[in-house]
Amino acid sequence: MTDICYPNRHNLLSVEQALLEIRKAIEAVTEQELIALPQALDRILADSVVSPMDIPPQRTAAMDGYAFAAGDTAAGQQAKLQVIGTSWAGKPFLELHVPGQCVRIFTGAVVPSFADSVIAQEQVEMNGDTVSLPLDWQPYKNIRAAGSDVKQHEELITAPKKLTARDLSLLAAAGVEKISVKRKLKIGFFSTGDELVPLGEPLAAGQIHDSNRYLLAGLLSDPNHTVSNLGIVVDDQFKLEQTFKSAAQQHDVIISTGGASVGDADFVKQTLEKCGQVNFWKLAIKPGKPLAFGKIGDCWFFGLPGNPVAVLVTYEKFVKPGLEQLAGAPATQALRLRVRCDSALKKSPGRQEYQRGILCQSANGELVVRLAGQQDSHQLKVASQSNCFIVLDADSIGIDAGETVTVEPFSAVL
Template structure:
């Protein structure tokens, strides 16, 4: 049976169309700033970075052992060399290696100029200062060449990129102490609704606690964001219009939750039309149909639905990639995997649906998923239990246990 609430779904934007509208509308910010690499994790790199040095800067040992010249080796015969010194990491051996000599060396230590090979310490026999090399010792092994990781002048990291811990390590290895990054986005968020009560206050009849702002605060936690909680705005059209106009002067992005539907007290779309421009409003998605996207002056606006699961879905599908694009990164799209569904799933054709699931890995590269519980859009407990979305396309009329489905993990790690 087709979803009767959405018999006009053909007139609604699909998820893909809405994402394309956003991608075409948003242009990245131009401003940048310089930050120390210790504070650069997760920031968006503004310029390509080149190395001023070779990494590593000199030849060094790949393991603990003994440095020697391959000229001392005799084919298929054991060789005895005398240890004449030690090369430590950070304290090179200062002498030279003569005939029938070798040097004790530790991982990362500079290889003496006259040596071209290192043998692992486990392969030798030591008697006093005599080092016995076994027959068949391989020459030219276990030495890292200067520049074997990065050559001087080579690109280290290409912009734009969200800087990872490995990037910071690479930059530090090249001696770079600060980088140019895109400035952080200024984001304001608020909830709307007379039914919302602040935490700590006793609930009156008809009231609920405002959970959406706290969920949004967590979703917006990002190194590229400066977020301001604007609280709860009452169901008052003039107050909402004033809030939007005033906030648009301060922020790059405004995000609201609630008031985006079609009820008499749902003022968000009307206020957006008066204060700015509506790019689109309704989408063929469940949950999250009443999503308003538009612009007020130079500020982008996302009016998310009031149901908490609709906030979670629409933020991850639309707002998160839009913020990444605006911040100067390439648009970040959710990872999708195939998994065997262990639950029968109910669904009516008409809208793309994001059900909450629990994903597990059954073997390397193999996954199974089951429903996390009831799928009503107000049920936060199920969302708390879930670790993925089960993505069902608009034509899907339900899933039988054992079928393959598409899932979007919330994280790169799964609990055992």
């Protein structure tokens, strides 16, 4: 695919082709670690977990009421049963019974061995220690069988999986205290550019504060990552080469921002070629065309553009899937919705665009999107105000207000 904005440049790799190249190249880490359940949220399960027990381990009541044997009553007659005790959750009733007796029981309590039915407390009439059942009572109800949720030796969770709070609850219910997870990825990131100044230092003419490292630090915040902020590297090829070599010896992945284009001070691609290998460079995406992906020794490298919105887009579309694959997580796909767009969108054909939008839901549930503002790739305020990408195919020439577009929400909450 050729970018019509750069007709004399090399052909550009499509978003789909670039993702395929990343997935073909990267293999998941194999090392594991054993961790306690409280530390397991969002970690990548390395080995499938089998339940050591039935869940629930015994028959339990599904509601508050009275447990009894259906055979102690006569169908079509109003049965009266004597209450001889209580089965509490955690304190079961263990005494013997004779026909015509029942036990007060609470939700989750063990059903006495003699009982095969539980009737809700709202359905009976109480008179002293005697309960009267209604004529339409139904036997064999409201009892949870042992193993009705999970059977002993049944697979609880299949690896690989990024563990949720729901998963941790299931594992705890089965008495699982420790699990094997994939080890954390070691990731180093830095910014390049003579114009960049750290926070707390005054800006001279032509200088800007380095915002990309704060963006990346937030994007990389994940329990499966150990992240190192490597600072700012000036536009000097020798210093960049030293940084590449040193960081590659200590990390699984290096991510840089800036210096990936074709200017006289853009050294990332040629330095990557010198230190390692370039798998691809230049993509048919906007923002974010100059992206270098390759490897230095055993360390993967992503060289992202310098404009912060381009960093956001290329991280989400390429770096994040690559890190998920390296960490051993199942492949994910961004949620896409087709919604009405209240803004006219301008676009030139040639590159797939990710414009920043604001997705809203009306009182009747209808989803509508509009542009968050100007779409220049340096405009961080617009990115901050947006809550979705509006995705326009490479061949699109823009749309009129009122047409339907594809959006990728940043979150499930609007």
